[in-house]
Amino acid sequence: MESFKVVIDGKECEAYPGETVLEVAERNGITIPVFCYHRELRPEGACRVCLVEVEGAPRLVTACTLKAMPDMVVKTNTERVRRARAGVIELILNNHTLECPICDKSGECELQMTGFRHGPKKSRYKEPRREKDIVIQGPLIEIDNDRCILCRRCIRMCGENMGNRVLGILNRGYRAYISPFNGDFMESGCEHCGSCVDVCPVGSLLDRAFKYKDRPWRMDKTWTTCLFCGSGCKVEIDSYHGKVKRAVGRIGINDGHNRGYLCVRGKWGWDVIYSDKRLKEPLLRVDGELRRILLEEALKVLKEKIEGRKINLFLESSLTNEELEKIAAVFGTENATSDSLGFYNFLKGFEKVKGTRETDKFSSIYDADAVVVIGDFIEEINPVVSMLLRLAVLQKGKRLLRVGVFPSKKLDSVAFSKLLVDQTEIIDTLKHVILGMIDTSYSSGNRKIDTFIKSLRGKKVSFVVAGTVFFSPEAEEIGKTVAYLSDRVVGGKVVAVPPKANSLKVVNLFRLKHPEELDGDVNVVVNGELERDFPGVELPKAEFTVLFTPFYTPDVSGADLVIPVEVWLEKNGTVDGVDGKLEVKTVLEKEFSLLEVLSQLPVRNTGAESKEAEVERVNEPGQRLLEREKGELLLTVLSNRTGWNSVSYYSKNVAGVAGERVLLLNPEDAPDSEMVKLKVGNGELLISFRKDSSIPKGHAVLRVERFTRDVSEFLRGQFPNLSGIRCQIAEA
Amino acid sequence: MMSVIKKVALVDLLKGMSITLKTMFKPTVTVHYPFEKVPPRKRFRGIHALKLNPDGSYRCEACYLCAEMCPSNVIDMEMTEGKDGKKELVDFTVDLTRCLFCGLCVEACPRDAIVMTDIYEFSQYTVDKLILHKKDLMELGRYYQEWERKRR
Ligand code: SF4
Ligand code: SF4
Ligand code: SF4
Numbered sequence: 001m002e003s004f005k006v007v008i009d010g011k012e013c014e015a016y017p018g019e020t021v022l023e024v025a026e027r028n029g030i031t032i033p034v035f036c037y038h039r040e041l042r043p044e045g046a047c048r049v050c051l052v053e054v055e056g057a058p059r060l061v062t063a064c065t066l067k068a069m070p071d072m073v074v075k076t077n078t079e080r081v082r083r084a085r086a087g088v089i090e091l092i093l094n095n096h097t098l099e100c101p102i103c104d105k106s107g108e109c110e111l112q113m114t115g116f117r118h119g120p121k122k123s124r125y126k127e128p129r130r131e132k133d134i135v136i137q138g139p140l141i142e143i144d145n146d147r148c149i150l151c152r153r154c155i156r157m158c159g160e161n162m163g164n165r166v167l168g169i170l171n172r173g174y175r176a177y178i179s180p181f182n183g184d185f186m187e188s189g190c191e192h193c194g195s196c197v198d199v200c201p202v203g204s205l206l207d208r209a210f211k212y213k214d215r216p217w218r219m220d221k222t223w224t225t226c227l228f229c230g231s232g233c234k235v236e237i238d239s240y241h242g243k244v245k246r247a248v249g250r251i252g253i254n255d256g257h258n259r260g261y262l263c264v265r266g267k268w269g270w271d272v273i274y275s276d277k278r279l280k281e282p283l284l285r286v287d288g289e290l291r292r293i294l295l296e297e298a299l300k301v302l303k304e305k306i307e308g309r310k311i312n313l314f315l316e317s318s319l320t321n322e323e324l325e326k327i328a329a330v331f332g333t334e335n336a337t338s339d340s341l342g343f344y345n346f347l348k349g350f351e352k353v354k355g356t357r358e359t360d361k362f363s364s365i366y367d368a369d370a371v372v373v374i375g376d377f378i379e380e381i382n383p384v385v386s387m388l389l390r391l392a393v394l395q396k397g398k399r400l401l402r403v404g405v406f407p408s409k410k411l412d413s414v415a416f417s418k419l420l421v422d423q424t425e426i427i428d429t430l431k432h433v434i435l436g437m438i439d440t441s442y443s444s445g446n447r448k449i450d451t452f453i454k455s456l457r458g459k460k461v462s463f464v465v466a467g468t469v470f471f472s473p474e475a476e477e478i479g480k481t482v483a484y485l486s487d488r489v490v491g492g493k494v495v496a497v498p499p500k501a502n503s504l505k506v507v508n509l510f511r512l513k514h515p516e517e518l519d520g521d522v523n524v525v526v527n528g529e530l531e532r533d534f535p536g537v538e539l540p541k542a543e544f545t546v547l548f549t550p551f552y553t554p555d556v557s558g559a560d561l562v563i564p565v566e567v568w569l570e571k572n573g574t575v576d577g578v579d580g581k582l583e584v585k586t587v588l589e590k591e592f593s594l595l596e597v598l599s600q601l602p603v604r605n606t607g608a609e610s611k612e613a614e615v616e617r618v619n620e621p622g623q624r625l626l627e628r629e630k631g632e633l634l635l636t637v638l639s640n641r642t643g644w645n646s647v648s649y650y651s652k653n654v655a656g657v658a659g660e661r662v663l664l665l666n667p668e669d670a671p672d673s674e675m676v677k678l679k680v681g682n683g684e685l686l687i688s689f690r691k692d693s694s695i696p697k698g699h700a701v702l703r704v705e706r707f708t709r710d711v712s713e714f715l716r717g718q719f720p721n722l723s724g725i726r727c728q729i730a731e732a
Numbered sequence: 733m734m735s736v737i738k739k740v741a742l743v744d745l746l747k748g749m750s751i752t753l754k755t756m757f758k759p760t761v762t763v764h765y766p767f768e769k770v771p772p773r774k775r776f777r778g779i780h781a782l783k784l785n786p787d788g789s790y791r792c793e794a795c796y797l798c799a800e801m802c803p804s805n806v807i808d809m810e811m812t813e814g815k816d817g818k819k820e821l822v823d824f825t826v827d828l829t830r831c832l833f834c835g836l837c838v839e840a841c842p843r844d845a846i847v848m849t850d851i852y853e854f855s856q857y858t859v860d861k862l863i864l865h866k867k868d869l870m871e872l873g874r875y876y877q878e879w880e881r882k883r884r
């Protein structure tokens with residue numbers, strides 16, 4: 001782009017078309033105070049504190065909305081500007097409570113800072129201060145309207161960036177205040193991403209879990225990586241004297257790929273460390289009963305039991321690289337299974353066509369002109385990824401195209417085009433697109449597909465694969481198809497967002513098998529919960545079962561030896577995320593450490609070095625595998641956003657906003673009764689349902705907050721599938 | 733020669749004794765501490781106290797400014813949200829082993845909650861007793877307010 005010159009405060013600055021004066025100044029190290037401007041938000045010009053003088057303009061202009069023009073001469077620090085600024089701040093402060101000593105924002109409050117630097121030295125206001133005294137309390141967020149300066153950052157963040165439209169201004173003028181539209185966060189559809197709290201410049205929007213808990217400036221701030229899902233968001237954990245007080249994303253400051261956006265799990269799930277279900281000491285089964293023992297004794301038993309035995313390894317994929325490498329050394333890599341098996345299948349298919357398992361980084365979303373998103377319920381599994389995709393459209397003007405089964409609240413409203421098809425036809429649809437990309441005169445016979453193809457032609461395309469795709473029986477075939485398709489478009493980068501934080505390392509380090517193929521003598525479950533990570537799987541018969549877990553999981557009752565470990569907030573290490581190595585850091589003390597326990601076990605020298613078998617290459621897209629007989633539905637079992645990784649089960653904060661367990665059915669598929677009986681193979685589940693016209697005909701979505709025993713039993717034999725499960729439905 | 737006469741006549745001794753003789757008939761100024769005590773000056777800076785409201789609750793709002801101001805890291809506090817939704821002080825510790833009694837904490841307090849009493853005798857047999865907690869400080873607050881009332 002052609003750049004041009006503007007002069008700000010006598011300094012010649014380079015500017016690009018479309019940039020505002022404020023952005024140019026910021027880049028050149030000239031500070032202009034702001035309240036309503038935020039770099040992640042659409043500028044609005046509501047607060048008037050950014051006034052600057054422009055040569056030739058009769059009045060002062062707001063720098064945040066003023067587009068830079070060639071040869072503009074701007075002054076940000078004249079007497080006139082300073083007085084106007086101080087006036088604006090004086091007016092804001094007139095009715096501000098100034099209760100900084102108890103305000104949780106104090107120390108990082110923009111009003112405090114800007115007022116101090118640019119405000120008037122004293123107030124001329126003699127009237128009694130207006131007291132709105134309107135405090136709105138949600139389960140995790142509180143709005144103290146006396147502190148609000150009506151900058152509308154929260155409204156823009158929630159409505160435009162998040163697409164939720166929860167917050168708004170009620171009343172007008174003097175009585176205006178911020179509130180969720182019907183006064184209640186939950187009912188207004190708040191997803192508790194915490195972004196509004198993050199961008200509020202003052203202490204009006206509060207994190208209730210942090211309310212009055214500490215002072216912002218005195219805490220230890222540690223940048224780490226959230227390991228609650230594969231998005232791997234960078235997050236700041238604040239702690240004082242070794243106790244975590246809050247997690248903050250710092251939107252606009254955070255340099256991670258998530259740019260500070262978090263979801264409810266990353267923002268509020270940190271209190272899993274203080275869960276009352278934490279395991280405090282090792283347990284050993286003696287005469288059929290679990291007894292507390294010392295760690296040294298546990299280690300002795302463990303050494304004895306695994307010596308010379310073949311291990312059935314059950315891995316949950318939120319462990320760090322260091323831990324996984326140690327696990328590989330101690331337990332071997334050949335006889336393992338993991339909750340990332342579906343993701344592994346996808347990559348296997350991908351590799352068969354591409355010859356490599358390497359996928360691309362998040363930044364390839366921004367390099368492309370068009371982004372094709374394949375997969376459903378990304379906003380539940382990797383919420384921040386769906387936000388980033390949304391923002392790629394809103395902020396960077398990318399073309400977003402969706403291929404999937406279910407509508408998405410977050411993405412559909414910004415999607416340029418979407419192909420929502422029956423789940424059995426996903427692969428065929430992608431094949432149409434492939435043909436369309438190869439042959440410009442191709443016609444699929446379906447107008448929708450044809451326009452979809454047309455909007456991709458000649459564009460630089462990146463693909464994002466995420467969500468339920470990895471839990472589909474067709475994961476491998478979709479992997480092939482996406483790989484094949486990506487080779488036939490310009491650009492053709494593929495971002496595969498793993499379901500769990502370190503799925504990538506697990507699939508690269510271990511040779512994963514289906515649990516039924518495990519043939520060892522001793523079961524070792526690391527960090528996992530059978531019902532959650534391996535729904536429908538039963539532990540193989542074995543001499544001995546060892547469980548490494550931070551919590552009292554339901555599996556404890558079936559284990560012979562249980563060794564407590566730490567949760568990710570207490571770990572140091574790295575994980576392999578989409579964007580390469582991500583750092584996990586902590587300043588917390590821990591009682592038990594997986595790494596320490598493992599390093600006291602003897603290293604095995606069997607198999608660990610054996611290379612991954614060469615995959616046979618194919619040069620064609622995948623085959624459709626899913627079929628459905630008449631009267632059958634394709635079931636997707638979906639963990640709610642709050643329940644993914646059992647966060648709502650262990651975190652008190654998140655439990656307060658947990659979702660429900662419900663079956664969603666298309667009205668045409670729904671029976672007249674109140675409850676239905678779902679049948680999958682031999683499994684049955686009695687459950688209440690809701691008619692939902694957004695669910696396409698022939699599909700059903702079972703939303704669960706937690707994979708409990710009945711759900712797991714219902715899904716017997718389905719692992720690793722959670723989507724595209726053929727089921728029958730009967731009135732009950 | 734002169735020096736011999738001086739020695740014989742005990743000039744030096746008499747010179748010295750003259751002070752003794754002079755003060756012998758004046759009232760004594762020595763204080764028999766610890767049986768007697770000097771009342772401290774009005775602005776003396778003894779150990780800390782947390783002032784109380786008329787209803788017996790503490791005035792401190794746990795803003796941490798005193799601790800922030802303190803040059804030697806004496807003060808620490810823990811806070812939380814109370815049952816009534818107000819800010820609650822869980823604990824307030826003053827580590828007297830490190831304090832320099834500079835009084836900066838008192839200056840910093842926006843609520844006039846932390847004050848310094850006239851107590852200067854606080855030696856203890858163990859170090860941990862030199863760390864005052866919220867309860868001790870409130871007790872001292874009661875003492876302080878009594879003392880303040882009397883002083884007026
Ligand atoms: S919002 Fe800022 S200025 Fe207002 S009371 Fe809180 S810290 Fe003080
Ligand atoms: S937490 Fe997120 S969804 Fe809820 S009101 Fe704030 S921005 Fe909107
Ligand atoms: S609540 Fe905060 S972000 Fe929202 S308008 Fe008020 S000051 Fe601005």
Ligand code: SF4
Nearest residue numbers: 226229232233263266
């Ligand atoms: S999207 Fe995933 S990684 Fe990011 S904050 Fe949420 S749970 Fe954590």
Ligand code: SF4
Nearest residue numbers: 802831832834835837
């Ligand atoms: S008197 Fe001085 S050293 Fe002692 S607590 Fe107060 S500020 Fe700290």
Ligand code: FES
Nearest residue numbers: 036045047048064
């Ligand atoms: S920052 Fe420009 S008007 Fe508010």
